[in-house]
Amino acid sequence: MRLTTKGRFAVTAMLDLALREAGGPVTLAGISERQGISLSYLEQLFGKLRRSAIVESTRGPGGGYTLARKAAFISVSQIISAVDEPVDATQCGGKENCRGSQRCMTHDLWTELNATLFDYLSKVSLADLVDKQHAKEVNVIQDQRDIPAQRRARAESPTSAL
Template sequence: MKLSTKGRYAIIAMSDIVLYGNQSPVSLSEINTRQGISLSYLEQLFAKLKSSGLVKSIRGPGGGYSLNKNPSDINLMDIITAVDERIDQTQCGGAMNCHKDKPCLTHFIWLELNEKISEYMRTITLGDISDREDVKKIIIYRESKNVNAYETK
């Protein structure tokens, strides 16, 4: 599946809020430190996430972002859509041999794949991510080694 950096980072950042927020706002600098996503990129993503109603911002000391809904009510496709991302496996879109009026031979197979991937992404929520044992193990490992996503020791 081809999902751009924008979609992946948005999912990672939203997961960070669920996993580390403990019902409190999470600052973008905290997400930056833990996940290695640049602050300016996070600002762009969170402007879109906020305008889509997935997060709310809290100003002042101790401020940051928190979810506007229960984690189990936000699926991965909600996040991808909020940051203007598309899942597109067609690879032929805009190619010389494939146009809207004259699709290539396998165009409809790729369209079906897009829909299956989108359907699957709608079944996974932020609550599901926070409940995963493998995710919990990653957090425990990072905390025990005092490392963040982009650091190695």
């Protein structure tokens, strides 16, 4: 699986969409602004995601994109495969002609890497990423609440007077 900018941006945009779609269709302009991805690039990516039945579009005022199925049933590998070329870490494109007409000595290594990476990303769902993002947000909020308490504790400690 090639992890290109295209694939990374698609996963990022899909996570943004999954986090916000409860409020209705999400606009590409909004994703563009929040994630710093050009709108024209997102239009290309979402065209491919729509053709792969990963997202659905709604036209008109209040329109935008929603997930075509529940986030738990959309894997990261599906998102990347929808926007990228075929999965391949080999130099030969899997044709086993890495060295002219022969396989290179590391061909099996790269082939196994392809399979391992694809298998891992197939097991990670968009819902998993949403859950992790929510957990991070909760931790940030908790940390922000703890900072004033930590400052007060330091100010009140006997060693702070020294």
